[in-house]
Amino acid sequence: xxxxxxxxxxxxxxxxxxxxxxxxxxxxxxxxxxxxxxxxxxxxxxxxxxxxxxxxxxxxxxxxxxxxxxxxxxxxxxxxxxxxxxxxxxxxxxxxxxxxxxxxxxxxxxxxxxxxxxxxxxxxxxxxxxxxxxxxxxxxxxxxxxxxxxxxxxxxxxxxxxxxxxxxxxxxxxxxxxxxxxxxxxxxxxxxxxxxxxxxxxxxxxxxxxxxxxxxxxxxxxxxxxxxxxxxxxxxxxxxxxxxxxxxxxxxxxxxxxxxxxxxxxxxxxxxxxxxxxxxxxxxxxxxxxxxxxxxxxxxxxxxxxxxxxxxxxxxxxxxxxxxxxxxxxxxxxxxxxxxxxxxxxxxxxxxxxxxxxx
Numbered sequence: 001x002x003x004x005x006x007x008x009x010x011x012x013x014x015x016x017x018x019x020x021x022x023x024x025x026x027x028x029x030x031x032x033x034x035x036x037x038x039x040x041x042x043x044x045x046x047x048x049x050x051x052x053x054x055x056x057x058x059x060x061x062x063x064x065x066x067x068x069x070x071x072x073x074x075x076x077x078x079x080x081x082x083x084x085x086x087x088x089x090x091x092x093x094x095x096x097x098x099x100x101x102x103x104x105x106x107x108x109x110x111x112x113x114x115x116x117x118x119x120x121x122x123x124x125x126x127x128x129x130x131x132x133x134x135x136x137x138x139x140x141x142x143x144x145x146x147x148x149x150x151x152x153x154x155x156x157x158x159x160x161x162x163x164x165x166x167x168x169x170x171x172x173x174x175x176x177x178x179x180x181x182x183x184x185x186x187x188x189x190x191x192x193x194x195x196x197x198x199x200x201x202x203x204x205x206x207x208x209x210x211x212x213x214x215x216x217x218x219x220x221x222x223x224x225x226x227x228x229x230x231x232x233x234x235x236x237x238x239x240x241x242x243x244x245x246x247x248x249x250x251x252x253x254x255x256x257x258x259x260x261x262x263x264x265x266x267x268x269x270x271x272x273x274x275x276x277x278x279x280x281x282x283x284x285x286x287x288x289x290x291x292x293x294x295x296x297x298x299x300x301x302x303x304x305x306x307x308x309x310x311x312x313x314x315x316x317x318x319x320x321x322x323x324x325x326x327x328x329x330x331x332x333x334x335x336x337x338x339x340x341x342x343x344x345x346x347x348x349x350x351x352x353x354x355x356x357x358x359x
Contacts, residue, residue, distance in 0.1 A: 002255075003224065003225060003226075003227055003254060003255070003256060004227050005021075005227040006192055006196075006226075006227045006228055007020065007021075007196070008020065008196050008197060008198040008199070008230055009170075009196055009197060009198060010022060010198070011127045011171055011172070011173060011198060012125070012127070013054060013078045013080070013099050013100045013127055014054075014076075014077075014078030014079070014099035014100075015076070015078065016053055016054060016078050018127075018173060018198050018230050018231055019173070019197075019198030019230045020198075022230070023256075023257055024224065024229055024230060024231065024232055024251060024256055024257060025053045025054055025230070025231040025232075026051060026052055026053050026054070026231075026232060026233075026244055026247045026248065026251075027052065027053065027054040027055070027056065027080075027200065027231050027232065027233045028047050028052045028054075028055055028056070028233060028240045028241075028243045028244050029055065029056040029057070029058070029082070029233065029235075029240060030043050030044065030047075030055060030056070030057055030058075030240060031043075031240055033064075034057045034058055034059060034060075034064040034067055034068070034071070035061075035063045035064050035067050036067075037067045037070035037071050037074070040057065040067075040071055041071055041074040041075060043240065044071070044074075044075050044077055045075070046241050047077075047240055047241060047244060048075075048077055050241045050244040050245060051244050051245075051248055051259055051260070051291070052077070052240075052244045053077075053078070054077070054078045054080060054100075054231060055077050055078070055079060055080070056079075056080040056081075056082050056102060056233075057071070057079060057080070057081055057082065058082050059081045059082060059083055059089050059093055060084075061089070062088075062089065062092065064089075065081075065089045065092035065093050065096065066092065066096060068081060068092075068093045068096035068097065068098055069096040069097060072096060072097035072098070078099040078100065079097075079098050079099050079100070080098070080099065080100040080101065080102050080129065081093040081098045081100070081101055081102065082102045083101060083102065083103045083108065084103075084104075084107065084108070085107055085108060086108065087108040087113040087114065087116060087117050090103060090108060090117045090120075091116060091117060091120055094117075094120045094121065094124055094126060098126065099126065100126060100127050100128070100129060101117070101121065101126060101127075101128045101129065102128075102129045102131050103117070103128060103129075103130070103131075104130060104131060104132070104160050105117075105128075105130070105160050105163040105164055111163070114163060114164075114167065115167055118164065118167045118169045121169065121171070122169065122171075125171075126171075127171040127172055127173065128164065128169070128171065128172045129172065129173050129174070129175060129200055130157060130160045130161060130164075130172060130173075130174045130175070131174075131175045131177070131200075132153055132156045132157045132160070132174070132175065132176045132177070133177050133178070133204055134148035134153055134177065134178035134179070134180070134183060134184075134204065135148070135178075135179070135204070135205075137152055137153065137156050138156060138159070141155060141156055148178060148183065149183070150183055150186035150187040150189075150190050151190070153176050153178065153183075153187040154176065154187055154190045154191045154194070157174050157176055157191060158194075158195075161174070161195075161197070170197075172197060173197060173198040173199060173200055173230065173231070174191065174195070174197050174198075174199050174200070175199065175200040175201070175202065176188055176191055176199070177202050177203065177204035177235075178203075178204055179203065179204050179205040179206070181203060181215050181218055181219040182219075184202075184203055184204070184219050185219055185222050185223060188201060188223050188228050188229075189223075189226070189228070192228050198230035198231070199228065199229060199230055199231075200229075200230065200231040200232065200233070201220055201223050201224075201228065201229040201231070201232045201233075202216070202220070202232060202233040202234065202235050203215050203216045203219045203220065203234075203235060204235060205235065206234070206235045206236060207236070207237060208236065208237050208238065209236055209237070209238040209242055212234070212235065212236040212237065212238070213234070213236065213246050216234040216235070216236075216246060216250070217246070217249075217250050217253075220232055220234070220247075220250055221250055221253070221254065224250070224251065224254050224256050225254055232247055232250075232251075233247070234246045234247045234250070248260060252293075258293035259291060259293060260287075260288075260290055260291055260292075260293065260294075261284070261287045261288075261290050261294055261295075261296050261348070262293065262294070262295040262296070263280065263283070263284050263296055263297075263298065264295060264296070264297040264298070264299075264308075264312055264315070265280040265297070265298040265299065265300075266298075266299050266300050266301065266308070268300050269300070269301070272300035272301060272318065273300075273318060273319060273320040273321070274300060274318035274319070274320075274321070274323060274337050274340075275337075276298065276299075276300035276318060279298055279316075279318075279340060279341055280298040282341050283296065283298055283341055283344055283345065286341070286345045287345060287348055290348065290349075290352055292352045292355060292356075294313050294314075294348060294351060294352060295311060295312045295313050296312060296313065296314060296315060296344070296348055297312035297314070297315025297316070297317075297326075298315065298316060298344075299315060299316065299317040299318065300317070300318045301317060301318065301319075307329060310328065310329030311328075311329075312326075312328070312329075313327065313328065313348075313351060314326070314327050314344065314347045314348060314351060315327075315344070316335070316340050316343075316344050318337070318340070321336070321337050322334055322335065322336060322337060323335050323336075323337060323339075323340045325340075325343060325344070325347070327347075
């Protein structure tokens with residue numbers, strides 16, 4: 001069953017199309033000090049290798065803003081500058097070559113200062129992301145709604161949008177995040193029912209690698225399944241590279257986008273007679289460099305293994321000290337347990353190499 005994406009306006013961020021019929025783009029944020037251009041560029045390269053397509057950088061002061069120029073020279077990755085409170089930082093990063101801004105027009109200065117930023121963005125063709133967060137809603141909205149409800153979050157978003165629309169600026173996308181999963185989901189549903197601006201989806205302050213992955217998978221999975229989302233970030237208290245990996249796993253599970261190895265492995269049971277947990281983990285780690293979509297099965301039982309993983313491109317099913325290598329459910333050969341990981345990895349690499357030759 002295919003997912004019908006909500007059709008949104010399309011904007012361009014660097015070399016990436018967002019919205020319209022463009023694929024959902026994966027974004028992350030560097031956790032380095034932006035003022036340290038060399039360290040930030042190293043992390044950007046790591047993110048790019050993992051599949052990240054857009055990176056956001058914190059810009060808390062003028063030194064960070066000017067460092068954007070050095071970072072820009074070292075990468076072609078679209079860069080978004082995260083700006084709060086000071087419109088002058090926005091003007092500086094625009095001159096330094098940033099591709100996008102993440103601001104809330106209502107908190108960077110008066111209308112004349114916002115106007116300066118908008119004019120600079122228009123001159124350079126730079127879009128703006130309005131980022132509404134449940135933890136920083138305007139005082140009058142908290143008084144009106146008592147707490148950060150989806151209605152309050154959406155009203156905040158439209159308030160910021162009106163500021164830009166009054167200045168004839170519509171080259172924007174919107175995010176409406178909360179740490180509560182269902183508040184986030186309801187906010188995006190409500191906004192998407194009232195607007196065709198592209199949206200950046202995420203669960204704010206989702207948590208650690210374990211809990212944050214679960215919260216993000218639930219919340220972003222719901223939204224993507226409903227066709228909502230043009231860019232996404234999985235916000236984790238972890239290495240940003242993990243955010244990118246989790247993002248692709250979420251999209252792979254929904255067939256929204258396919259990248260890298262899709263591992264099918266059984267949960268183990270009393271019939272398992274090989275070290276399946278260790279084997280599956282080893283295979284996943286050794287195939288992390290594969291970027292082409294390919295489904296690989298690591299099954300612990302020769303009874304149901306090949307049949308259960310019939311749709312896999314290649315896989316193994318364990319027996320007592322042995323395992324069967326199979327392709328698309330058909331058994332190819334029998335192997336000793338100690339050979340399984342090596343043979344499977346080589347088979348996957350050979351399949352991917354052959355595909356590239358045929359392109």
